[in-house]
Structures are given as C-alpha cells and as structure tokens.
Amino acid sequence: MSKMCGSCGMPLSKDPQGGGTNADGSKNENYCSYCYADGKFTFEGTLPEFRDFCYKVMLEGGTPKFLAWLYTRGMKRLPRWKNA
Numbered sequence: 001m002s003k004m005c006g007s008c009g010m011p012l013s014k015d016p017q018g019g020g021t022n023a024d025g026s027k028n029e030n031y032c033s034y035c036y037a038d039g040k041f042t043f044e045g046t047l048p049e050f051r052d053f054c055y056k057v058m059l060e061g062g063t064p065k066f067l068a069w070l071y072t073r074g075m076k077r078l079p080r081w082k083n084a
C-alpha cells in the first residue's frame with residue numbers, strides 16, 4: 001500500500017517532492033510537501049478551515065466537485081485530525 005499524507009490524504013507518490021521536509025532539511029514521509037515544509041505545517045487552522053481550503057484548491061485544479069467533496073470528507077480520519 002502506498003503511503004499518503006497524514007494531513008490532506010494525497011498519495012505521496014503523487015507529490016513531486018515525494019514528501020514534506022523536516023526542519024533539518026531531511027525528508028518527512030508522514031506528510032506531503034504541500035502540507036509540511038521546513039518542520040511545520042504550511043496551513044495552520046481547524047479541520048473545517050483546512051477542508052474548505054483544500055476543496056477550493058481542488059476545484060481550481062480541475063477536480064470534479066463530487067471527488068473534491070469525497071476527498072475532503074475522509075480527512076477527519078487522517079492522523080493529523082483524528083484527535084482534534
């Protein structure tokens with residue numbers, strides 16, 4: 001099974017960087033490069049805010065509405081949000 005980002009759920013195989021980066025510049029394989037860079041999350045906020053943000057980004061990127069809705073709906077099960 002391929003790894004996916006623990007914040008947005010994107011498969012890391014689809015990430016051009018192959019994962020986020022830690023503060024020391026090493027690779028972080030728990031999150032994608034869009035969510036996690038230089039040891040911090042690029043988006044700080046609540047799950048509903050993040051979900052809204054991702055939904056809009058996906059629509060702008062040409063993702064069909066029902067797919068964008070489906071992806072963002074599953075986010076609450078991801079490691080970053082599970083205990084929120």
Ligand SMILES: [Zn+2]
Pocket residue numbers: 005006007008009010031032033034035036
């Ligand atoms: Zn991500």
